[in-house]
Every structure is written in C-alpha cells, then in structure tokens.
Amino acid sequence: MASNVYDDPIVKKVFEIYGSVIEEYKPIRNPDLMIDYLREKFKLLVKPRIVYITLAAFYNNRPVLFEGPPGTGKTEIGEAILTLWAGKSAFVLPCSENYDEYRVIGDFHPIIAMSKGFNEESFIPRPLLAALIMDTGVLIDEIRRSSEEFQNMLLDIIDKRRIIVPELKKVYRQRGTGFQIILTSNPEDIAQNELSDAFLRRVVRIKFSYPSLEEEIEILKLRLEDDINYIPLNLVKKMIEAVNSLRKTTMYKPGPSDTVSWATLAVKIAKAKNAKRVGVKELIESGEAVLIKNLEDEDIVRETLYRVFKE
Numbered sequence: 473m474a475s476n477v478y479d480d481p482i483v484k485k486v487f488e489i490y491g492s493v494i495e496e497y498k499p500i501r502n503p504d505l506m507i508d509y510l511r512e513k514f515k516l517l518v519k520p521r522i523v524y525i526t527l528a529a530f531y532n533n534r535p536v537l538f539e540g541p542p543g544t545g546k547t548e549i550g551e552a553i554l555t556l557w558a559g560k561s562a563f564v565l566p567c568s569e570n571y572d573e574y575r576v577i578g579d580f581h582p583i584i585a586m587s588k589g590f591n592e593e594s595f596i597p598r599p600l601l602a603a604l605i606m607d608t609g610v611l612i613d614e615i616r617r618s619s620e621e622f623q624n625m626l627l628d629i630i631d632k633r634r635i636i637v638p639e640l641k642k643v644y645r646q647r648g649t650g651f652q653i654i655l656t657s658n659p660e661d662i663a664q665n666e667l668s669d670a671f672l673r674r675v676v677r678i679k680f681s682y683p684s685l686e687e688e689i690e691i692l693k694l695r696l697e698d699d700i701n702y703i704p705l706n707l708v709k710k711m712i713e714a715v716n717s718l719r720k721t722t723m724y725k726p727g728p729s730d731t732v733s734w735a736t737l738a739v740k741i742a743k744a745k746n747a748k749r750v751g752v753k754e755l756i757e758s759g760e761a762v763l764i765k766n767l768e769d770e771d772i773v774r775e776t777l778y779r780v781f782k783e
C-alpha cells in the first residue's frame with residue numbers, strides 16, 4: 473500500500489543514491505521536435521519512422537525493441553529518445569548471461585543484512601527499480617545476451633508495470649509516463665540466445681539498417697563537425713563505398729560507428745602531419761587500423777581499401 477508515498481524508505485534511498493546522476497530537462501514528446509533535438513543536441517540522425525513508432529508505443533505504455541546490425545546507433549538513439557521523452561537521463565542496463573533480478577531490482581548488503589536482517593535497511597535498490605520509482609526510461613541493451621529467466625522476469629514487469637520485492641513484502645508501481653523501455657538486439661549475431669515468442673509478441677519491433685550514402689555523409693558531418701572539411705568529398709564517398717563493400721564480405725561488419733572512427737582518426741593523422749587535407753595515404757593507414765578487427769578479415773580489408781582508393 474505504502475508504495476507510492478515519498479516517505480517510503482526505499483523511495484528515499486533511490487533518490488539519495490541515483491538523484492545526483494539523473495539530470496532533469498524539459499520533456500520533449502512531439503515527434504518532429506524530438507527529431508530536431510536528436511540532431512542538434514545529441515548529434516544523431518534518426519529516421520522519422522523510428523521516432524514516430526517509438527513515441528506511439530510509449531503513448532500506449534508498450535516497450536520497443538530496436539533490432540539491427542552493430543554500430544547503427546541503436547544504443548545511443550534509444551538512450552537519447554528515452555531521455556527526451558521523460559525529461560530525465562535514462563538508465564542503461566547492458567545485459568550479460570549472468571544478469572538477474574538482484575542486479576537490476578535490488579539486493580541486500582551482506583554485512584548490514586547479517587546484523588539487521590533482510591529488510592529495508594539492508595536493501596540496495598538497483599537501476600530498474602530506481603527507474604520505476606524516479607519515473608524515467610530504461611534502455612535494456614543487447615537483450616539476447618541475457619538468460620531466458622531474466623527475460624521472463626522482465627516480461628512480468630513490462631506487462632504489469634510494477635516490481636515486487638518479496639523479501640520486503642512491497643510492491644512498487646509505475647508513477648507516471650516517464651518509465652518507458654527500449655530493448656536492443658542484434659538478430660544476426662548467432663552466438664546469442666533467441667527471444668521467445670512471448671517476448672516478441674509484447675514488444676513493438678523497429679528494424680535498424682545501414683544508412684544510405686547521403687545519410688552516412690550526414691552522420692559524418694554531424695559527428696566530425698568542421699573537421700569533415702579536411703576530407704575531400706570524393707574521398708568521403710570512397711570511404712563509404714569501402715565500408716559498404718566490407719559489410720557484404722567480412723566477418724566484422726563495419727557500422728556507421730566505424731566510419732566515424734575512421735574519419736576521425738584520418739583527420740587526426742593529417743593534422744599531426746600539418747597537412748591541409750586528408751589524402752589517400754592517411755585514409756588507407758587509418759582504415760587498416762580501424763577496420764581490421766580479426767585475422768580472417770585482414771586481406772579482404774586491405775584489398776578493398778586498395779581497390780577503392782586506387783581507382
């Protein structure tokens with residue numbers, strides 16, 4: 473019963489622990505305005521479709537699943553949308569096989585529990601409970617890395633919008649509309665668990681894919697700002713041609729995140745050499761450094777870079 477009042481000791485603890493890391497802003501819930509904010513404040517180029525569907529899901533209190541290849545902005549875009557929606561920083565939970573309710577809801581301080589018992593005094597609230605209590609968003613990153621048990625526990629919370637802490641005989645309920653959930657996943661990663669049908673039925677799925685040539689140029693401009701002028705446009709286009717070719721041929725598929733790292737490094741090298749412009753030599757040097765992530769891909773990356781830049 474006492475779950476929604478501020479004098480609850482767990483609620484107090486949550487604000488004491490997490491209050492200083494959660495910043496507050498003005499919530500933005502208009503999709504077109506949100507797209508502008510994502511671009512101007514977060515330097516993220518986000519397809520209107522992604523924002524429209526996500527906000528529609530949030531208005532219906534439904535969780536959203538961002539699916540797509542690595543480096544396409546799922547994590548950063550998810551965190552930014554949740555933050556704008558709630559007007560407060562979102563919590564990010566990076567999943568792993570051994571994630572469980574103790575890591576995300578709360579656990580007991582072993583020494584305090586020994587002397588005082590398993591009660592409110594020894595309970596340490598964790599991010600998912602904190603997000604529910606503070607009414608802010610949660611990004612559950614790489615959900616397929618977590619166990620089926622963890623996913624089932626999440627489903628229950630997502631469906632009922634409440635968290636039960638049996639040891640405390642307490643139930644905490646959603647307080648407002650800020651508590652929304654975005655999950656991310658890379659369905660092409662065969663090393664990971666499948667998501668259950670029950671899970672997929674409850675979430676609104678949004679597919680992420682690699683950007684078009686024009687979009688990837690836009691992303692580079694947003695991220696490098698004035699530094700992008702160090703790289704002649706024809707070479708920028710060749711960089712994107714190279715990464716697009718590698719996306720089809722290598723084990724490690726470079727995402728836009730890698731294109732950004734590549735361009736950033738190339739500009740740094742050119743600046744260090746006091747050059748006015750980035751040339752082919754710097755692009756090949758930095759390309760090899762950024763794009764070769766394993767032995768199998770080494771030859772393909774080299775051949776691709778030489779082919780694209782020598783033309």
Ligand SMILES: Nc1ncnc2c1ncn2[C@@H]1O[C@H](COP(=O)(O)OP(=O)(O)O)[C@@H](O)[C@H]1O
Nearest residue numbers: 515516517542543544545546547548728729732
């Ligand atoms: N649409 C985009 N707008 C701006 N930057 C992007 C975009 N997509 C990818 N990036 C680049 O990739 C990084 C974010 O990738 P990330 O969110 O980790 O991808 P994912 O979670 O899909 O693996 C950004 O820091 C930026 O360099």
Ligand SMILES: [Mg+2]
Nearest residue numbers: 546547613656
């Ligand atoms: Mg990610």
